[in-house]
Amino acid sequence: MSASAKHKICLVIGDPVAHSLSPSMHNAAYKALGIEAEYEFGAKRIVEDELAKFMYEVREKDIHMLAVTIPHKEAIMQYLDAVDNVAKEIGAVNMVLNKDGKLIGYNTDYVGAVESLRAVVALIGKRVSLLGSGGSARAIVYGLVKEKCDVTVYSRNKDSANELKKTFGCKVLPWEERNSMVADIIVNTTPIGRDNNVRPIDESVIHKGQIVFDINYNANGTSLLKLAKKKGTTAVDGLEMLLKQGMKQFELYTGIKAPEQAMRKALQNDKERADAI
Numbered sequence: 001m002s003a004s005a006k007h008k009i010c011l012v013i014g015d016p017v018a019h020s021l022s023p024s025m026h027n028a029a030y031k032a033l034g035i036e037a038e039y040e041f042g043a044k045r046i047v048e049d050e051l052a053k054f055m056y057e058v059r060e061k062d063i064h065m066l067a068v069t070i071p072h073k074e075a076i077m078q079y080l081d082a083v084d085n086v087a088k089e090i091g092a093v094n095m096v097l098n099k100d101g102k103l104i105g106y107n108t109d110y111v112g113a114v115e116s117l118r119a120v121v122a123l124i125g126k127r128v129s130l131l132g133s134g135g136s137a138r139a140i141v142y143g144l145v146k147e148k149c150d151v152t153v154y155s156r157n158k159d160s161a162n163e164l165k166k167t168f169g170c171k172v173l174p175w176e177e178r179n180s181m182v183a184d185i186i187v188n189t190t191p192i193g194r195d196n197n198v199r200p201i202d203e204s205v206i207h208k209g210q211i212v213f214d215i216n217y218n219a220n221g222t223s224l225l226k227l228a229k230k231k232g233t234t235a236v237d238g239l240e241m242l243l244k245q246g247m248k249q250f251e252l253y254t255g256i257k258a259p260e261q262a263m264r265k266a267l268q269n270d271k272e273r274a275d276a277i
Helices: 022-033 048-060 075-079 085-090 109-118 135-146 158-168 175-180 223-230 238-254 260-276
Strands: 008-014 039-045 065-068 095-099 102-106 127-131 150-155 171-174 185-188 211-214 234-236
Touching: 008 022, 022 039, 022 238, 022 260, 048 075, 048 095, 048 102, 065 238, 075 102, 085 102, 085 135, 095 238, 109 135, 109 211, 109 238, 127 135, 135 150, 135 158, 150 158, 150 175, 158 171, 171 175, 211 223, 223 234, 238 260
Parallel strands: 008 039, 008 065, 127 150, 127 185, 150 171, 185 211, 211 234
Antiparallel strands: 065 095, 095 102
């Protein structure tokens, strides 16, 4: 794709990125609002050592917006002209907007996560055990601490986990102790179980009455959420976070209220098609 007077080019970038449902969600929104002649949303795989070169191309080709996913949410910040205050506090960016050649970073992940959980439970005072300490974890911890949750992080990366503790005041415990957690809400931000039957925690950790939120998504549901449903918990799918954060992105880069039902329907249709394969 190349920028033109007809289209404002938007891309989701990451590695991997082929599985992303963001293009169909955003393109469905354009169609619903009759603005498909103005915007075009695609996906581009960018490996880590290609990021610097690609960000130069973003300026040269006047790409309008980037949705940013693993593994670039923190590294991309060094190539931006400005970062909004929330994204700066989080220390991670999941959206870049090109404003007349000036690249500005934002973070809508925390909105997607908090709104997804708030739809099923009152968050204040809830004990949250969160798995992982990457860019998505940073945003979610930020949002949950703002909601006055009691957050404990379990991560294999001690340095990034301790940085979360220092920045947001959450608790940090060793990854090896995750199967002893006591939580009202369990959040998985690691890729464990996204594409296979491995789970990030033992079955014994999950019990009825909890909320289990996996930010990953696939056609048949992650192994963690399958188990959560089997054990009678409230399971929150990563597609809900994708929708909520995507709606916020849409409104930031178009200035138009996002058509939630059209975007939700596109995600559901994609999931049903994948289930049928």
